[in-house]
Amino acid sequence: MLLRPFLQNIKTIANSTLPSRAALFYNQKSHYSAYGASKPEGDPKQYTDYEIIKNPDEWKYVERLLPISLIPEPPLKENYPSGWKPATAKAEDYPYFVERTKNHLVPVYLKIDKRGTRRLTKVRRISGDIWHLKELLVKYLEHVNKKPVGVRVDEISGVITFRGDYCSDVKEWLLKKGL
Template sequence: MNSRALITAQNLLFSKSFQTQIVRCGSFRASKPVGDLSQYISEYEVTNDPKEWKYVEDLLPPKIVPTPKLKDEYPSGWSMPSDAAKNHPYFIKRSKNFMQPVYLDVTYRGTKRLTSVKRIKGDIWQLENELKSYLQETKNQKLIPTYVNELSGEIKFKGDHVTAIKQWLTSKGF
């Protein structure tokens, strides 16, 4: 008997001695049939009464983000964009939730931080120069590397400058 036939015979004996059946439990087909489910279905009736439908509408999420109510101050410090933003050669459009589009990207296990300002229309280079000079004054740094993408309307600053940029945007009316 050669070695290949011996190994095959040993494997056959090994598998027959245990007589196991492999069952996959991760699929819905591997679960046992439940049987009659009609006992679990609750009874209901269809109604067109507007008084009852009012309670259902309160549970549904709104289809659009509602415009915020105008106040002098909000508890979170949030502010509406003012008309002073129209006087600049550039414009930064807010997100659909009325938030300023300033984001922090953390990569390389938290060692690389990039602050990005998105949704910029108009003269992006002038905005980059003004923001860069403001950040250099507030952070007491000589150089803050930037990356400007005109096609997507985005400026990236090296470092975490989110709060400083948001304060500057609020002071300019954006």
């Protein structure tokens, strides 16, 4: 019996001194983080007005800021400091063809899965006789590494996947062929 009035006093003290959650939420200042909730900053013409200029002397400064739409062909040299080699083979030279990427690189990639325990080497952008290319690559990789190579061919997307890290060996073979 004595405990009940004591608890009622604690509840009234707590209610009077601490504001409710709803009161805290509605009394906060707005941060205007959304565009719709922000106040307008005066006349929109002040900061959205633009001018069309057709002066070629000024346009050259704009053109240098625009991104280039096409990656240019690299200049032909005998040796490149990075070790890069341009493609010398044409699509008609072999029954298969491995097209370079837009940055003129060989499309051979290493994918590491399962927390680093599974390594897959992928050769992409293959057109033509993908099965013949697979046979030649498997024969070369088994000769170089002296062990059998697991391989999967996706003919629809033009991708050959090898189980293991054969990235440098495949790139070396493709560069020797001029692809």
